[in-house]
Structures are given as C-alpha cells and as structure tokens.
Amino acid sequence: MLRAEAVRKSFNGTEVLKGIDLEVTEGEVVCLIGASGSGKSTLLRCLNLLEQVDDGDIWLGDAEITDPRVDVDAVRRRIGIVFQAYNLFPHKTVLDNIVLGPVTVGGRSKAEAAATAHELLTRIGLEDRAGAYPDALSGGQQQRVALVRAIAMRPEVLLLDEITSALDPMLVGEVLDVIRDLRREGMTIVMATHEMAFAREVADRIVFMADGCIEESGTPEQVFTTPKSPRTAEFLARHLA
Amino acid sequence: MTTSERQLERDRYRRRRTLTRGAVAAVSTLVVIGLLVYVVGNSPGWDRVHRTYFWWPDAKSSFPEVARSFWLNIRLFMVVEVFVLIVGIVVAIIRVVPAPALAPIKLLAVLYADVFRGTPTLLIVLLVGFGLPALNLTGMPTSLFWLGVIALTLSYGAYVAEVIRAGILSIHPTQWASGRALGMTYGQTMRHVVLPQALRRVAPPLLNDFVSLQKDTALLSTIGLVESLRAAQVISGKDFIFTPYVVAAAFFIAATIPLARFTDYLTVRSLRRENGLIT
Ligand SMILES: Nc1ncnc2c1ncn2[C@@H]1O[C@H](COP(=O)(O)OP(=O)(O)OP(=O)(O)O)[C@@H](O)[C@H]1O
Ligand SMILES: [Mg+2]
Numbered sequence: 001m002l003r004a005e006a007v008r009k010s011f012n013g014t015e016v017l018k019g020i021d022l023e024v025t026e027g028e029v030v031c032l033i034g035a036s037g038s039g040k041s042t043l044l045r046c047l048n049l050l051e052q053v054d055d056g057d058i059w060l061g062d063a064e065i066t067d068p069r070v071d072v073d074a075v076r077r078r079i080g081i082v083f084q085a086y087n088l089f090p091h092k093t094v095l096d097n098i099v100l101g102p103v104t105v106g107g108r109s110k111a112e113a114a115a116t117a118h119e120l121l122t123r124i125g126l127e128d129r130a131g132a133y134p135d136a137l138s139g140g141q142q143q144r145v146a147l148v149r150a151i152a153m154r155p156e157v158l159l160l161d162e163i164t165s166a167l168d169p170m171l172v173g174e175v176l177d178v179i180r181d182l183r184r185e186g187m188t189i190v191m192a193t194h195e196m197a198f199a200r201e202v203a204d205r206i207v208f209m210a211d212g213c214i215e216e217s218g219t220p221e222q223v224f225t226t227p228k229s230p231r232t233a234e235f236l237a238r239h240l241a
Numbered sequence: 242m243t244t245s246e247r248q249l250e251r252d253r254y255r256r257r258r259t260l261t262r263g264a265v266a267a268v269s270t271l272v273v274i275g276l277l278v279y280v281v282g283n284s285p286g287w288d289r290v291h292r293t294y295f296w297w298p299d300a301k302s303s304f305p306e307v308a309r310s311f312w313l314n315i316r317l318f319m320v321v322e323v324f325v326l327i328v329g330i331v332v333a334i335i336r337v338v339p340a341p342a343l344a345p346i347k348l349l350a351v352l353y354a355d356v357f358r359g360t361p362t363l364l365i366v367l368l369v370g371f372g373l374p375a376l377n378l379t380g381m382p383t384s385l386f387w388l389g390v391i392a393l394t395l396s397y398g399a400y401v402a403e404v405i406r407a408g409i410l411s412i413h414p415t416q417w418a419s420g421r422a423l424g425m426t427y428g429q430t431m432r433h434v435v436l437p438q439a440l441r442r443v444a445p446p447l448l449n450d451f452v453s454l455q456k457d458t459a460l461l462s463t464i465g466l467v468e469s470l471r472a473a474q475v476i477s478g479k480d481f482i483f484t485p486y487v488v489a490a491a492f493f494i495a496a497t498i499p500l501a502r503f504t505d506y507l508t509v510r511s512l513r514r515e516n517g518l519i520t
Contacts, residue, residue, distance in 0.1 A: 006245070055248040068255050135414075 001026045001188055002047065002079075002157050007056035009042055016042045018212040019056070024157070024190055029183050031199035031220075032192040034209035035235060040192035043209070044159045047190065048081045060156070077105060080150035081159040085166040087146035088134035094121070095130040098149045106153060113152070120148040124178055140171025147178050151187075158182065160191035176202075196239050200224050208232045299484035303476045307485060310472035311492045314458045317386070317468070318496075321393045321458070322451060328398030333405035334431065350402075357399035363460050366392040370464030389461040397454050404446050408439035441511070448504040452497050459493070469493075 002024040009017040016039045024030050032040045045051045047058060049065060049072050058066045065075045088097050098117040102108045108116075121127040124144045134142055143163050150158060160179070164172040176198050182189065183202055193199050199206060199220065206223040208216045208231075216223060216232045224240075227233040244252075281287060335343065335350040357365065369392035374383050382388060412435050420430030440447075462471035469492055473485035 055245050057247065066251070068251050068258070 001028075001061065002190070003059040004043075004047065005057045005059070007043070007046055007058065008054045009039075009046055009051060010054055016212050017046065017053075020212075020214060022207065022214065022217075024188060026188055027186045028204045029189045029202055030191070030205045030207055031203040032190065032207050032209055033194070033196065033199060033235075033239075034215075038209040039212045040209055041161050044081065044161050044190065044192060048079050048159055049075055050081075073105070077153060078156045079159060080153055080155035080157070082143070082146045082150050082161065082163050084162045085139075088142055088149070090134050093131050093133055094126070094137070094145050097134070097145060098152050101149065101153045116152060117148075120152060121145075123181070124148055138171060139167045140174045143167065143171075143175045144178050147175070147182075151182070157188045157190065160189060160193075162192050162194060165194055194239070196224075196236070208235065210235070294483050294487050296482065296484045299480075299482050300488050303473065303485035303488050306472050306476060307469050307488045307492060310467055311469040311489070311496075313386075313466065313468045314455075314492075315496070317389060317393070317458045317461065317466075318455050321390050321397065321454060324390065324394040325397045325401050325450075325454065328394055329401030329405050330436070332398065332402035333409060334436075336402070336406050337409050338427070354399045354402055357395050358403070360396070362393070362396045362457055363463065365396045366460045366463060368392075369395065370461075385461075385464060385466050389458075389464065389466055392464075393454065393457060393461070397450060397457075400450050401447060404443050404450065405439065408443035409435060411442060412438050444511075445504050445508045448500055448507065452500045452504070455497055455500065456493055459489075 004020050004022045007017055007020040008015065020039075020043055022030075022043075032043065034040055042051060046053050049058075053066055056066070057064055060075060060078060063070065063075075088094075089100070092100065095114060095117055098120065099110065099113040102113040102116070103110055106113070118127060118130065121130055124147075126141060126144060129137060129141065134145070137145065146163070147160075164175050167175065172195065176195070179189070179191070180202060201220075203220050205217060206220050207214055208223065208227075208229070210231050216227060216229045218228075223232065224236060227236060332350050332353060335346055336354075338347075366389070370385070370388050373381055373388060373391070382391075409431075416434055416438065417430060420434040421427070425433065458468060459470040462468055462474070465471075467475075469489045470486075473489040476485040477483055
C-alpha cells in the first residue's frame with residue numbers, strides 16, 4: 001500500500017533520515033514512536049511529498065511517487081495528513097472547512113459534500129457546531145474536525161503527526177476515540193505519537209525511531225514486553241514510568 | 242554513503258526540467274520584446290516621437306540639472322518617510338486601543354483617516370502649500386520644503402495608519418492573552434509582542450506605500466518646489482522638447498527599483514518562514 005525504501009533526508013547538511021525502510025499494508029495501523037527529534041515528523045512529511053527526499057523511493061500502491069514526473073497534487077489527494085495543531089482554516093466555518101476539499105479538488109457537488117460532512121460531524125458528536133468558526137472550538141473539537149476533514153477526501157492512507165500532543169489530557173480521549181473508529185472501518189493509518197498506552201492498544205505494528213533510523217519494529221506485544229534493542233528498552237522505560 | 246543510481250537520474254531529470262523551463266522563459270521574453278521593438282520602431286510616427294521624447298543629445302544636456310534637483314526628491318522622501326511611520330503607528334494604535342476615555346481622540350483618528358485617504362494627494366498639497374501660509378500663524382513653517390513634508394505626511398500617514406491597523410488586528414488574540422498573562426500591561430504587550438509582529442507582517446504593503454510616496458514627491462512641484470519634475474519642465478518649456486521628462490522618469494524608476502526588489506525579498510522571506518513550520 002505505502003512503502004518507503006532507503007529514504008534519506010538532510011537539512012542543511014544534518015542527516016535527519018538515514019535510510020528508512022517501512023512498508024505499510026492495507027488496513028494496517030502503524031505507530032511511530034521515538035524521542036523528540038528522531039525524525040518522525042520528517043518521515044511523515046516525506047511520505048506526503050511535503051518534503052523532497054534526498055535519496056530512496058516511496059511507493060503508493062504500484063506508483064513510485066518520488067519520481068519527479070508524478071503529479072504531486074494527485075498523490076496528495078490519495079494521502080490524508082493531520083498535524084499537531086493549526087489544521088483548520090480559521091476564516092471558514094467547520095462545515096466549510098470539511099467541504100472545501102471535496103468540492104474544489106474532489107469535484108463533488110456542494111450539497112453532496114455538505115451531506116457527507118454532516119454525517120461525519122454527527123459521528124464525532126459535533127453536528128451542532130457545523131456553523132461555528134474554529135477559534136470557537138476546544139482543541140479536542142478542532143482536532144476531531146481536522147480528522148473528519150481529512151477523511152472527507154476519502155484518502156487511501158491517513159498520516160497523523162502527534163495530533164493529540166497539543167491537547168489537554170481530558171481532550172485526548174475524544175480524539176483517540178475517532179481514531180479507534182477509523183481503525184475499525186479498516187482505514188490504513190501511520191501515526192507518530194507519544195501516547196504509549198494508546199499505541200499499544202490500537203497499533204498493528206510499532207516502529208521505534210532513533211536518530212533518523214528505524215531501531216526496532218514489531219507487534220505491540222513484542223516491542224513493549226520484550227524489546228530487542230537496548231535503546232528501545234530504555235526509551236520505553238522512561239515513557240512508561 | 243553513495244547516492245543511488247535512481248536518485249542521480251531524478252536529479253538529472255530535475256536539472257533538465259529547470260533548464261527547459263528557463264529556456265522557454267528566455268525565448269518567450271525575447272520574442273515579446275522583439276515584437277514590441279519591431280511594432281513601435283515601424284510605426285509611422287516613430288521618427289517624431291523619437292526626436293521629441295528620446296533624443297540622446299537632449300537627454301545628455303538636461304541630465305545634470307535633473308540629477309541635481311532629484312536630490313531634493315530624495316531628501317523629501319527620506320524625511321516624509323520617517324514622519325509617515327510615526328503618524329501611522331500613533332493613529333493606528335489610537336484606533337485599536339479599547340479605552341472608552343479616548344473616545345474623542347479615536348473619533349478624531351477615524352475622521353483623519355477618512356478625510357485624508359479620501360482627498361486626492363494633489364489637493365492636499367495645494368491646500369497645505371497655499372492655505373497654511375495664508376493663515377499667518379506664528380510658528381508655522383513658511384519654507385516650501387516643510388510645507389511639502391507636512392502635506393505628504395498628512396496624506397500618506399492616513400494610508401499607512403490603516404495598513405498598520407490591519408496588521409495589528411491580524412495578530413492572533415492568543416498573542417495578546419499570552420502577553421497579558423505574563424503580567425505585561427496593555428502598552429507593554431503592544432510594544433514588545435504585538436506591534437513587532439504586526440509591522441513585520443505588513444512590511445510588504447508598507448514598502449508598497451513608500452514606493453508610491455517616492456513618486457508623489459513630484460506633486461510638490463505644483464507649489465513651486467524645484468524638484469526633478471519641475472526642473473525637467475523648465476528645460477522643456479524653454480526648448481519645446483520632452484526628453485527631459487523622460488530623463489526625470491528614469492530617475493524615479495531607478496529610485497523605485499531597489500525598494501521594489503526589497504519588497505519582493507521581504508515577501509518571499511516571510512512566505513518561506515511561514516511555510517517552514519515543522520514540529
Ligand atoms: N525544516 C527544517 N529545517 C532544518 N531542520 C529541520 C527541519 N525540520 C526538521 N528539522 C530537524 O530534523 C530533526 C528531526 O525533526 P522531526 O520534526 O522529524 O522530529 P520528530 O521525531 O518529529 O520530533 P518530535 O517528537 O519532537 O515531534 C530535528 O533535529 C529537527 O531540528
Ligand atoms: Mg514531530
């Protein structure tokens with residue numbers, strides 16, 4: 001479904017990704033964990049072509065999307081991404097945020113897109129806030145809307161970059177609930193997160209990154225209970241304490 | 242570490258694409274310019290236009306005089322620019338401060354912005370240049386230079402105040418809240434947190450107004466200041482030639498280009514900064 005091979009990326013001479021190999025199969029939920037600065041966000045941005053890789057290949061389905069000849073916008077339409085904060089367009093209402101993509105790039109009719117948007121909003125319990133502006137929502141509500149906005153584009157893969165780390169612990173739960181829902185529906189998800197307990201519960205696979213490399217990867221059971229690498233063990237010890 | 246063959250091929254492709262695009266741009270530019278030169282050069286009236294507007298001997302002979310008087314335009318511009326910034330910032334702040342006690346001053350500020358943005362700059366120049374001295378007030382400057390400075394400051398201060406006000410209002414309310422939360426007063430938050438961000442954000446439109454101001458120093462010729470446009474007028478009136486005007490225009494353009502490029506640079510830089518967000 002989505003595959004990275006020997007992906008490298010440097011910023012001003014500092015190598016941030018040092019040859020990443022990662023394969024995500026359809027319907028799989030992969031959680032990226034690792035210390036701050038280990039390259040999780042950079043990897044996600046490379047997968048979405050927000051950053052141009054210095055070397056290596058990225059495949060989406062059977063298309064090599066690192067090829068400079070591919071239509072970047074078409075690729076991004078197939079991949080949804082949600083960031084830590086500031087996802088929503090502050091000058092548009094919740095409903096307009098959600099229908100913007102489907103109408104302008106998806107070519108759907110305004111009425112059809114709005115109907116889908118209302119349905120999605122109902123599922124996350126925010127149907128009564130459709131006319132509100134983002135600044136009038138709580139952080140958790142904003143992130144739920146951001147998720148729904150990404151899903152409204154019907155992406156094949158969803159990339160989530162620490163979408164709960166700017167949130168109050170009280171609000172984290174409601175966002176994670178939405179992700180659980182998506183998982184049940186078979187959405188393919190790659191998420192960077194610091195929520196270890198959640199990663200353990202929801203992930204099919206945990207990928208531990210350190211210094212721009214994948215240090216260890218395996219099922220949550222294996223990585224959390226019997227980590228192979230001492231670095232993984234040390235990281236988990238600190239984060240589960 | 243060696244770069245993969247595939248990556249090398251990609252880099253080659255990208256380089257080729259950049260070159261192709263550059264070549265297309267160069268060729269199309271040349272074609273357009275060539276066409277323009279051809280059409281103008283072959284128009285029936287080109288000979289007369291050439292002699293009247295673009296006559297090299299006239300340009301050479303009027304150059305020193307126009308250059309000397311352009312120095313006055315530069316001085317005017319430099320002085321007015323400083324005053325405009327001061328007036329702009331003060332008026333903008335008065336308009337956004339939420340103090341009920343300031344209501345009369347705020348009303349004045351609104352009135353000022355409305356009246357002076359609504360009046361043609363040329364009219365303001367004439368009214369100030371001929372009207373103020375006629376009042377015979379003591380202490381009122383009578384030098385044409387300072388009357389000109391006052392007129393342009395009044396006109397451009399109103400524009401710039403609105404630009405800065407828009408900048409202040411565009412700063413997210415959280416920035417105010419964060420400043421106040423640290424215990425800073427309204428004034429301190431404005432000075433250290435909000436205004437610096439606002440000015441940075443509106444730098445391109447501000448510079449845009451300054452480019453325009455640079456050109457409008459020529460309006461002061463109407464009240465008798467012998468700046469470069471007036472100097473060109475004197476020469477051409479004597480000899481019935483228009484080339485000196487073109488020389489003056491060249492000076493204005495030459496003075497505007499650095500500001501325009503600087504504006505572009507600032508715009509691109511702020512774009513880059515804002516897009517470089519990464520967590
Ligand atoms: N645009 C950029 N320019 C320069 N350096 C960058 C840029 N983006 C990221 N970096 C550097 O790359 C490294 C990896 O950053 P990245 O954001 O991928 O880490 P991360 O694993 O997401 O960390 P966190 O858990 O804190 O979000 C960091 O050292 C960062 O400073
Ligand atoms: Mg990150």
